[in-house]
Amino acid sequence: MSEQTSLFTGPLMAAAARDAFIKLDPRVLIRNPVMFVTAIVAALSTVLLIKGVATGTGNAVFEAQLVFWLWLTVLFGNFAEALAEGRGKAQAASLRATKADLQAKRLAGVGDVWEMVGASLLGVGDEVLVETGDLIPADGEVIAGVASVNEAAITGESAPVIREAGGDRSAVTAGTRVISDSIRVRVTAAAGQGFLDRMIALVEGASRQKTPNEVALTILLAGLTLIFLIAVGTLPAFASYAGGSLAVPVLVALFVTLIPTTISALLSAIGIAGMDRLVRFNVLAKSGRAVEAAGDIDTLLLDKTGTITIGDRQATAFLPVAGVSVSELTAAARLSSLADETPEGRSIVVLAGAGEAMPAGGEPIAFTSQTRVSGLKIGERELVKGAVDAVLKRLGPVANADALRTIADDVARQGATPLAVADGQRLLGVVQLKDIVKAGIRERFGELRRMGIRTVMITGDNPLTAASIAAESGVDDFLAEATPEDKLALIRKEQEGGKLVAMCGDGTNDAPALAQSDVGVAMNTGTQAAREAGNMVDLDSDPTKLIEIVGLGKQLLMTRGALTTFSISNDVAKYFAILPAIFVVLYPGLGVLNVMALGSPESAILSAIIFNALIIPALVPLALKGVKYRPAPAGTLLARNLAVYGVGGLAAPFLGIKLIDLAVTSLHLA
């Protein structure tokens, strides 16, 4: 899924071109009122053209060209939408293939007895056995066993992940493959309602509903269409006052160029492409509403670990007690960590630098929740490290315990974690483990602040440590010793003040907060409950993405606004192209309005309608890729976008129509 499919490859373009015609179905078109009106007008003009040709009245060559471009306007709109849908459809097809022949080993309830059934027959609550090499048949919760699972089918990431009963890594997804061991899974989603099904529907755009903002914009565009219908519809009466008449095709051309066809044609493509950008970013939004809400976020709740600090604490200093040399402590700490595969253990070895290799006969002392220490046993010699209290407890009363505690308290005050190291009964000193703030995160928070977004760090650390990390990382605020209830309360408080809140989470106890937040991003590695509660799922389980998701939401809204502004400012030039052309027969003096000095009334009208049609495909790449987005305060963004799309929208058609008019005139098309 993460592979980049180019937008404009031959097959996708061809499929979109074909779909553009299929979408001429009125039942499809009516979803977009402006394009529907354009299609009706095109159909009526076609009828009039045929009638004109049959009776030999009218300027058939000119009118035929108008009709041609009118239909092309509608088709270009359909094409844009089809192209946006195209990539999703290709993805959906490959997902469907995965899903097609899933088989399940349904457990009968007694021991390991199972029967093979099709996955579609599974119901919620059924238990299935999944063994090495099997595809997981349905979404569910691991109830027994541990297995490594390859989730490439969903995430595109081929490194296997561990799934085990209990805890926060119990959720499994249909279509992923167990590559070692076996697990028992209780089915949590009925056939057809699983994650895979939702993903297919999503990338395909089948369940696409207009988002609230899209609905509002559609109303505005329909309203403008109505206003222009009035403005153009009353012209024949006005012309009759002036003692003349206006040809219907000419009025049609004026009407279609004035109504906001450009933005209407691209509107759904923009929405689909916005969702698609998220999907390519390996984030699944359950609705377009969530993507829009992401742009409105005022407060970001960020988990400390993994987002603000690099996942794990790192050893940064060796602090011996009096009478012990640094090198002795360093060597002991290194030895005690050689067998420790945790990132913290590895960081101690790295900090200690080169030293003796693992001694023969060395036996690791594993960390248990009872002892809370780990280390290495070499014969009778026991080298251990662990939480200060745990090590002191293990050693019993020792003389320099208080000296060690003093060092440890100092370390804690600096926002770091102390680990005590002992060699047998000898207390050596403290290893300082520190959260390492990610490079560049301070600048990111600065950017967010300028955009008006407040960041809040969520951490289980004590307030002292939290404050120190908050200060170092530049986060606006923090919530220390955070329980899920605290998180929920914080979200509610922010929302009461009118703020929109985004967060990410993975545990079952995160579910209420995920559900309460306006944008809740659940980690794919998380529990089923968390994935149900959030309105987005991050397949890479990377909490940092929350920041990018906000950017994508903003980009979607900005693209929509930019093209709307462009479309509406286009009208000024179109008036000046068409009005003199159609009125000059009534009052020759109105030729003064022909500021572009267009060749003839016919060429002016034709040029305007050609420009109106061609601008749609010209803007398709912008609609699909989105306007350029840089984090900045709203005032700066507005100034920049107004200059590009507002002023540009005023100027572009003057230039475009003039150029087209030169071409039309020189080709003697009108």
Add this chain to the structure above:
Amino acid sequence: MTLAGWGMIVLFTVLFVALAKPAGAWLHALYARETLPLGSIERGFYRVAGVDPKAEQSWVGYAVSLMVFNVAGIVFLFAILKLQGLLPLNPQGFGGVETLLAFNTAVSFVTNTNWQNYGGETTLSHLSQMLGLTVQNFLSAATGIAVAFAFIRGFARRQATGIGNFWVDVTRVTIYLLLPACIVLALVYVALGVPQTFAASVTATTVEGAQQLIALGPVASQLAIKMLGTNGGGFFNVNSAHPFENPSALVNMIQMLTIFVLGAGLTLTFGKAVGNVRQGWALLAAMVVLFLIGVTVAYWAEAAGNPIHQALGLAGGNMEGKEVRFGIAATVLFAVVTTAASCGAVIGMHDSFMPLGGLVTMFNIQLGEIVVGGVGTGFYGMLIYAILAVFIAGLMVGRTPEYIGKKIEAREMKLAVIAIAILPLMILGLTAIASVTSAGLAGPLAKGPHGFSEILYAFSSAVGNNGSAFGGLTGNTAFYNLLLALGMFVGRFGVILPVLAIAGGLAAKRHIPPGAGSFPTTGLLWVGLLVAIILIVGGLTFLPSLALGPIADQAQVAAGTLL
């Protein structure tokens, strides 16, 4: 164009902006229901009327009260006009007003239009003028301000169900603002030479020795509210061009200032109510920009004069239709002011302006009279455009559009579009009907595009509740009495109802605190954007019709064509 002319225009602009501040503060005191002296009189009104002044109305309740009040006003005024022959204070002994004319006049004054298909001094008794028209001059202005108050509450309130109480708003505006201000103004006018008497007329001996009967009446009192309430219905048929209704340049300046003062003040009331006075200044700045554009074009067109006349040896600007006592600049300024606000009082004949000058007056009305505008109406019209501008351009900052901390969503959009579409629908629709029916075509005096301008202006004026006449159109016919009345009614309440509905919806919404990510609705960028949206969305709609009227007219004049 002269330096003195521009000096007056600049002086006027500075004065009305300066006056906006105290006016806005006073209006805010009324809006916020601060306890004021005369409180016992205020409470007495509520007791008599059985109104609980503390009761909040939902937008529906507010709208129902408003409609009941206004429709009752139409019925009452219609009855007075029909029955004036039987009623006292009728020294000239006028009979009852013809039914359709009475209907047109009743709708006209209740909707704050004051389109006059009658000649005041030749049709109406003193009672009709005072108890009929003048009362509605007050109440229609108070209604407009009440709607503005309700709209402001929509933005200022948070998660509220009510948008105020219509009866309280109307009462407070009338007794604390309009009545006292008009008493003071009327006395000032009397001191400056405007008549205020129950006498029917005065007899003068002309230089040729002939006896001339000059109509008189309670002019000063009507003049005060005609301007302050942006009503525009003159005591005399020629309105403020009559020396008794506008005796001097000083009175002329006071009249123009009082047209603008309340409309401009409301923008600052709004800013104060929403807790950021810069929001109000931004709206006022947009109004000033549009106003100055209009004045510049019109003044330039009139000062440049008519090339046909100049070819015949008449040098200088176009003096036709000007108030000769005050000159081109003052007449143009008055014309732009009266059409920018929905006043409609005139001191010149807009019909006789150069076509482009006439275009400015017409265009001002067609924009919805949001350039300061009628009391209340101009302000809420401007806010509708602000909502539209925020929605169109607001997305470009990457957030759901919001204005003053309120999200602009589908419901607001639907209602704003209705409020905006009403104007072209009625103006262009009714003009189209008049353009193709013989009854309609019988109206205009002129031929060609100028005649078309006369029709277009009439319906623009009616639907926009302006009430000024281009002149040249015979409006007192069954056809025009009915269609103009229809235009006035729909043009007034077809906007007020969606505005109240938006207010109700906004009041119920949460407030989003402004931040660096919020769309900026203060500052130059926003003012420029707002002006551009008004011109493109509001203005361009009328470009085709204007092309066939004044623009074609101007082109013919330039080419020296005579019809």
